[in-house]
Amino acid sequence: MQAELSRPTPPLQAQADVAIADPQRLIERVFAHFAGHDAEVVLTEHGAVATFTRGEAFMQARENGLVMRATADDEGALAYMKGIMASHLIEFAQGERPRFVWTGDGAGARKFPNLHEMTVRRIVDVTPNMRRITLSGPGLDRYVDGGQHLKLFVPPEGVTKPEWPVPGEDGTTIWPSDEKRPKARTYTVRSVDLDAGTFDVDFVLHGDHSVGSRWALNAQPGDIVGVRGPVGRAVPQADWYLLVGDETALPVIARTLESLPKSAKGMAFIEVADESEQQPIELEADIELRWLLRNDAEPGTTSMLVDAVRAVEMPPAGTRIHAMAGVEYAAFKAIRRYWREELKLDKKDVLPVAYWRRGRAEGEAALQDEDD
Numbered sequence: 156m157q158a159e160l161s162r163p164t165p166p167l168q169a170q171a172d173v174a175i176a177d178p179q180r181l182i183e184r185v186f187a188h189f190a191g192h193d194a195e196v197v198l199t200e201h202g203a204v205a206t207f208t209r210g211e212a213f214m215q216a217r218e219n220g221l222v223m224r225a226t227a228d229d230e231g232a233l234a235y236m237k238g239i240m241a242s243h244l245i246e247f248a249q250g251e252r253p254r255f256v257w258t259g260d261g262a263g264a265r266k267f268p269n270l271h272e273m274t275v276r277r278i279v280d281v282t283p284n285m286r287r288i289t290l291s292g293p294g295l296d297r298y299v300d301g302g303q304h305l306k307l308f309v310p311p312e313g314v315t316k317p318e319w320p321v322p323g324e325d326g327t328t329i330w331p332s333d334e335k336r337p338k339a340r341t342y343t344v345r346s347v348d349l350d351a352g353t354f355d356v357d358f359v360l361h362g363d364h365s366v367g368s369r370w371a372l373n374a375q376p377g378d379i380v381g382v383r384g385p386v387g388r389a390v391p392q393a394d395w396y397l398l399v400g401d402e403t404a405l406p407v408i409a410r411t412l413e414s415l416p417k418s419a420k421g422m423a424f425i426e427v428a429d430e431s432e433q434q435p436i437e438l439e440a441d442i443e444l445r446w447l448l449r450n451d452a453e454p455g456t457t458s459m460l461v462d463a464v465r466a467v468e469m470p471p472a473g474t475r476i477h478a479m480a481g482v483e484y485a486a487f488k489a490i491r492r493y494w495r496e497e498l499k500l501d502k503k504d505v506l507p508v509a510y511w512r513r514g515r516a517e518g519e520a521a522l523q524d525e526d527d
């Protein structure tokens with residue numbers, strides 16, 4: 156199987172043996188689901204392999220069961236691979252709760268290797284509605300290259316000794332009891348300072364009714380929060396970039412723009428409330444940055460970014476492109492449809508992502524999966 160895949164086998168590996176009825180059908184269902192989530196899936200008579208950005212999932216049927224193997228480049232990615240394989244296996248097994256234990260790398264770990272407590276060090280408002288919180292903690296070198304995002308775990312208010320999710324023997328996540336259960340929210344690592352042992356996260360302040368925004372509004376130096384990451388993929392190398400987002404994607408667009416070489420070309424569109432929300436971005440690349448001002452409109456209600464995307468003149472065929480959008484759900488659907496179905500751009504060249512959804516809290520609704 157490995158010979159059919161284009162990249163070398165990652166160094167870390169774990170395996171599990173699962174007793175279950177009708178394993179072939181279960182494997183087909185799990186891998187059909189993986190294929191729908193942008194994994195590259197290869198099915199053969201020997202089993203199935205899915206290549207994700209962070210590792211590989213392999214499953215093979217045996218008599219009355221299946222064997223599975225997760226491979227990845229680092230411990231955090233391996234724990235992630237084990238988790239998605241286990242949770243989808245359990246989900247698609249429908250009723251029959253398979254019991255299994257992973258062996259190999261990371262076996263028996265009682266903590267997620269990439270989840271750490273971080274401490275608030277500094278709080279600065281970059282603009283009226285964008286608060287920069289500087290955090291310190293272990294393992295920051297992981298955030299320099301590769302995935303740019305993280306999961307922030309916010310403990311319930313009043314909990315003085317926070318508890319964090321831990322991995323079960325089967326790779327699934329075991330959460331603390333309800334009264335201590337933290338809520339997870341996705342944010343971007345805006346910058347890392349390895350010498351100081353700190354990193355910055357920029358929070359959009361959109362009120363005190365939600366977990367992430369309220370935490371940022373009330374944060375004080377010394378506060379503790381859980382951080383798991385990195386999440387997501389590194390910025391792909393390209394000759395021409397199209398970067399599109401509202402203020403929630405401003406941190407990732409700014410970080411990407413600051414990292415691109417002089418030779419990179421392209422366009423960036425950032426929608427913000429008004430001029431006071433624009434911020435300086437140091438840019439060497441030949442990228443035209445346009446700020447789109449919402450003025451009196453509510454966030455997530457304008458078509459500015461979709462219109463801007465549709466008006467872009469794409470570079471000639473054969474140019475290596477990378478187009479990303481981090482926007483509200485409705486704009487995400489429109490941009491994804493335009494790039495994939497109208498322009499027929501290659502899936503690997505475009506990254507449309509719903510960064511939030513009006514009226515829904517993170518985790519309440521699938522942000523990417525509904526093709527309605």
Ligand SMILES: Cc1cc2nc3c(=O)[nH]c(=O)nc-3n(C[C@H](O)[C@H](O)[C@H](O)COP(=O)(O)OP(=O)(O)OC[C@H]3O[C@@H](n4cnc5c(N)ncnc54)[C@H](O)[C@@H]3O)c2cc1C
Pocket residue numbers: 304340341342343344356357358359360361364365366367368369387402403404406407454508509510511512513514515516517518
């Ligand atoms: C990969 C990725 C990276 C992200 N990086 C960042 C980042 O660096 N900084 C950042 O601020 N956000 C970022 N986001 C967006 C952030 O995760 C969402 O805005 C999230 O909903 C915030 O959590 P919350 O607890 O404040 O609101 P939730 O509890 O999730 O939502 C509560 C209510 O607030 C609304 N809401 C959520 N976000 C906004 C908003 N921006 N404006 C107005 N209403 C909103 C929801 O529609 C809902 O009605 C990122 C998202 C993704 C997927």
